[in-house]
Amino acid sequence: MTSVNYKQVGLPDFGTPTVCPELSGGIYRARFDRLLAAKKAAGLDTLVVYADREHCANLHYLTGFDPRFEEALMVVADRRVPLILTGPENLGRAAAAAIEVEARVYPPFGLLGQDRTRTPPLADLLADAGVAAGARVGLIGWKYFTGQESRTPELWSELPAYIVETIRAVAGDGGRVVNANTLMMANETGLRAINEIDQLAQFEFAASQASEAIKRMLFGIRPGMSEYEAVGLMQLVGIPLSCHVMLSTGARAVGLSSPSGKAIEIGDAFTSAVGLWGALTSRAGWFVAGEEQLPEAARDYLDRLAKPYFACAAEWYATIGIGVTGGEMDALARRHLGDPFFNLILNPGHLIHLDEWMNTPVYPGSGERFQSGQAVQCDIIPAVGDPYFTTNIEDGIILLDERGRAAFREAHPEAWGRIEARRAFMDDALGIKLKPEVLPLSNMPAYLPPFILAPERALTLR
Incomplete structure (x- = not known):
């Protein structure tokens, strides 16, 4: 694919819903x-x-x-x-x-x-x-x-x-x-694998809230804050959680860890996630403003890890669609990140529901196909370890055929407007062209700032 760039990107305000759609x-x-x-x-x-x-x-x-x-x-x-x-x-x-x-x-x-x-x-x-x-x-x-x-x-x-x-x-x-x-x-036949339009609208509400929480934290965090203070920036509104709120830094930076009173210092590894019913947003990288603040052994972090990872995630978004098999998505990820250095530890993508991980059709050789009405998480985690730590750009999408899109647009026009704006941003600003049926739910759609103290700079294909 087109080479990956690291540059200033204007992340739009896609809007945050305040009323959650109801299920009748x-x-x-x-x-x-x-x-x-x-x-x-x-x-x-x-x-x-x-x-x-x-x-x-x-x-x-x-x-x-x-x-x-x-x-x-x-x-x-x-x-x-x-x-x-x-x-x-x-x-x-x-x-x-x-x-x-x-x-x-x-x-x-x-x-x-x-x-x-x-x-x-x-x-x-x-x-x-x-x-x-x-x-x-x-x-x-x-x-x-x-x-x-x-x-x-x-x-x-x-x-x-x-x-x-x-x-x-x-x-x-x-x-x-x-x-x-x-x-x-079950991935193809289970009752929860295919969602009603109103359920998908609830997931869009949750994804908007989860991603806005992570965005507020990323754009507000400062050196010297404690991990607790950083989580306070998220301003969570009380939607039921699908997992514990995660934030850990430095020697504590392990993916599933809850925050502590540790002060966050320049040069720390950094990871955080918010999971609500129907949505999860996660970002991971380094608590620095640029490569010069990275540990000496990881100064090539962008070229060695972040850029190859983003290229993989970008192709994941461009490839997934109705009728695509889980085996195709798995092979895509391993084509990009199959080197043992990247150490992929989870299936690169899964179905998401009220539980953060319902099931996954993404595994080697899978013939299970993605279907209209499914909610899918882009979840590609390279467990690289020292000295590079990791990177992560985790958010959800939904898949809807033409009829489903028309029904969603009619029933939930404000949510549909946010989805269309996210699709345009991914295409125009990031260079990721989605299939018509791929509807991003996050207010940070495919937005990966590898350096936490430079949240306005992100990876793109343009």
């Missing part, structure tokens, strides 16, 4: 109907959906309810109102779910020390809700397994053992309890 009750009811159809097609009698604070995306997708502090379990059987079991603090929120449910307290799902003297047997609750002897029961949590891990991956479950053992005991020897997460999370 009809959307949730349609999702539940699709779940029932998927259950039937899989030959399952009953589904049991588990959630906790870290793993709530599947339950929230189906009901609009996510447990906080506690756990929850939803039992879905034919011709029955779904039962949600949760702890006492979440009972009211569960009862207010977006679909009709019966909500009941199961004290062991609550916090330690609360009264459990009236705890009904879990086996009785499950049986009353539709887990019958001899039933084929599908378990939905947050991951599924393959033949790479087990000869019988369908029998492996990530749910807590006491729940799985109780369900198996109720189903009995004539029943079968299997992992059913593919119904929700």
Whole structure:
């Protein structure tokens, strides 16, 4: 591709939405109907959906309810109102779910020390809700397994053992309890792989907020600030997080670390990320104003790491589209960054949803194709290590065919205006031409300032 340049770039104000689009009750009811159809097609009698604070995306997708502090379990059987079991603090929120449910307290799902003297047997609750002897029961949590891990991956479950053992005991020897997460999370056929227009608009809202938070921090940070003070610049507004807020510098600069009271000094390695439901923005580089402030051994950071990385990311954006296979995207990244020096540690791209990483069709030889309605994260991470540290330009896009784009434009014109402006910026300022179906969500679309103290200078193809 065209050689990469490092120069002054005017990052526009794309606007920040203040009202999050709502999902109607009809959307949730349609999702539940699709779940029932998927259950039937899989030959399952009953589904049991588990959630906790870290793993709530599947339950929230189906009901609009996510447990906080506690756990929850939803039992879905034919011709029955779904039962949600949760702890006492979440009972009211569960009862207010977006679909009709019966909500009941199961004290062991609550916090330690609360009264459990009236705890009904879990086996009785499950049986009353539709887990019958001899039933084929599908378990939905947050991951599924393959033949790479087990000869019988369908029998492996990530749910807590006491729940799985109780369900198996109720189903009995004539029943079968299997992992059913593919119904929700498979790349091409999972219910959460393809999103409604309003859900995608929610993701655009979250991405605008996450990227603006990182932008405020990048353009406001100064030497001597503590990591805590730098995160304070983000001005997060309270949208639920999909991961802990990350910021670490110097010897602490490890990708997933939370901020500390450490003072940020010129010459520090730097990494930060904000993940909200449906979006994540991350940037990494060096806390310097120019190459002369880099460690002596990394003075060729731009040519050795940052520019090849940006060339890869730019081609990633220009290549992805409806019908493109994950194998093509994987091969693209490895063509650019396959040298062991770059040490790619994750699949270069994945589906994003309420959870930061839902699944990924991007792996060597993958024939799985990207589809209209998917939300995709550009997530290419070179774990180079000393002395170069790393670089990162992580943001999300959505894919919509012509019909989907027309529907989005009509339903959410302000969000559509921001998307069009981002596309124009990537083309005009950065030299990245996107396919019509590729809609960037970040207010820092493909904007990579490798030196944090020069945030107005970025890498481009022009």
